[in-house]
Amino acid sequence: MKTLIEKSKYLSLIAVISLLITFALALFWGISQAVNTWMKIILSIGQAPDITIAMLKLIDVFLIAIFLYILAVSIYKLFVSDVELPTSLVARNLAELKGKLSSVIVLVMAVHFVEILFEDGISGLEKVWYAIATALVTGVLIAFSYLGASHGDENHQD
Numbered sequence: 001m002k003t004l005i006e007k008s009k010y011l012s013l014i015a016v017i018s019l020l021i022t023f024a025l026a027l028f029w030g031i032s033q034a035v036n037t038w039m040k041i042i043l044s045i046g047q048a049p050d051i052t053i054a055m056l057k058l059i060d061v062f063l064i065a066i067f068l069y070i071l072a073v074s075i076y077k078l079f080v081s082d083v084e085l086p087t088s089l090v091a092r093n094l095a096e097l098k099g100k101l102s103s104v105i106v107l108v109m110a111v112h113f114v115e116i117l118f119e120d121g122i123s124g125l126e127k128v129w130y131a132i133a134t135a136l137v138t139g140v141l142i143a144f145s146y147l148g149a150s151h152g153d154e155n156h157q158d
Contacts, residue, residue: 009079009080010080012075012078012080013080015075016075016076019068019069019071019072020069020072022068023065023068023069026064026065026068027062027065029061029065030058030061030062030065033057033058033061034058037051037054037055037058040054050118053115053118056111056114056115057111057115059111060108060111060112063104063107063108064104064108067100067101067104070089070090070091070100071097071100071101073085073089073090074097074100075097077090077092078093078094098144098145099144099145102142102144102145103141106138106141106142109134109137109138110134110138112134113131113134116130
C-alpha cells in the first residue's frame, strides 16, 4: 500500500500537463488579442475609443496565462520533483499556492472593474454596486491570502 501511495504522486502530472497545454493555448489567445489590439490602434490611428479596454483585456489574458504556468510548475514541485526556477515563481506549499491564486483573482477583478467603469451601457448605480461587490471579494481574498501566509510562516518556524 505504501508503494501505491508513493507512486500515485505521479498522477498529479495529469494536472501539470493539462495546465501547461492550457497555458500554451492562453498564450495563443493573448497573441491573437494583441494582434487585434494592434490592428485597432493602427487602423484608427490611435483614435478608437475602446483601445484602453482592449489593452486591459489583453493584460487580463496574459495574467491568467502566466498564473496557469505558475500553477503547473508549483504542482510539479509540490508533488513530483524540484525545479530550477526562481523561488518567486514556485509555491513552496499549498497555502502559498492558494495565496498566489487569490492575488491573481484580485488583479483580474481589478482589471475587470476598470473595464466596467468605461462601459457606456452600465448605469452609475450598477457601477457603484459592482465596486462594492469587487471591494468585498477583494478584501476577503486579501485577508485569506494574508492569514494563509501568516499561518504558513508559523508552521515553518517549528
